[in-house]
Amino acid sequence: MKLKKLAKVLLVSTLAVGLLTGCSSGSKDDKTIKVGASPTPHAEILEAAKPLLEKEGYKLEVSTYDDYVLPNDALADGSLDANYFQHIPYLEETVKEKGYDLTYCAKVHIEPMGIYSNSIKKLDEVKNGDKVAVPNDSTNEARALKLLAKQGLIEVKDGELITVKDITKNPKNLKFVEVDAAQVPSTLDDVAIAVINTNYALNVGLNPTKDALAIESSDSPYVNIVAIRTEEKDNDKIKALTKALNSDEVKKFIEEKYDGSIVPAF
Structure with missing residues (x-):
């Protein structure tokens, strides 16, 4: 009887440790925002937003891509929390073509072609x-x-x-x-x-x-946006990312860094 009781205690303890570890891991993931971006200017703009997110308790991880296909694939499969490289017509076309359930949470800038x-x-x-x-x-x-x-x-x-x-x-x-x-x-x-x-x-x-x-003229409809999975639109870290990228600090960075070649869209 004592052996059985000891086994039960060990099992409960193991489960408890597992649950605590899982909660700890989930908490860490909830405070990490993984974003895919083109190297220039998107990744540079994200770097400007990093300190703002750190003040809110979030760690921003930026992965750079040199093409227009992989970032949406990675977002759709959950490898990324968001991506920032495309304009609205491109996102809409990708959703139509591949059936991804994606939307956007922020308009950030316009890049005149x-x-x-x-x-x-x-x-x-x-x-x-x-x-x-x-x-x-x-x-x-x-x-x-x-x-x-x-x-x-x-x-x-x-x-x-x-x-x-x-x-x-x-x-x-x-x-x-x-x-x-x-x-x-x-x-x-x-x-x-x-x-x-x-x-x-x-x-x-x-x-x-x-x-x-x-x-292109400055009224181009091709605004670069932050894309996300539709199910995540009310997620706290997505809201924090939107707030940071649409901040006065990021607007000032874009205006000073790119001297009119890239225009804030907020």
Whole structure:
């Protein structure tokens, strides 16, 4: 009888230790916010928010990604608590395509897409048959084509997710090179002009307000947002992340760090 009683005591003690350990681990996880981000400017902006989150008792862990696919995959499978690299149309397209239950909790900044060149100084120098590099993902390609159309280089159909197949007029017979958004800067020596997302332009030392031949207007609808799983929208740490990224301190950091090439959206 004593052995049985001792076994029961040991079992209860083991369970209690397990529960306490589990609670401790869960508490630690609840105070750690894992965010995936593009290196520039997103990860830099997150670094500016870190001290604010630390004051609220949270540890911010930032993982950087050089593509536009993996961060949403990692968010959907629970590897990340949030990601910060994309605009609303891209998130909506990903949700539609993959069926992920994702939404966003904060609008942070706008990155005006620009047209760049290593060979010409003005867009009227573009010649017949020149090559033009554009991103190959649906939302950013549409965005690039609309910018080119606004500059009078082409005409396109109305619509959100237009592609090169929707070009209705191409008076200079431009040849379009469609590549991954992160790789567009690497094409600059091989094309006449390239339409580059600001984060990738900054990565290679290009300043949109100084180096671009043309950029999107400041009222661009492509606001960069913090994406989260829909079920987590009322989570305390998500609320803390939103508060930090929409703070006066982060706004001041964006304005001073990027000197107008990136604009706060809050």
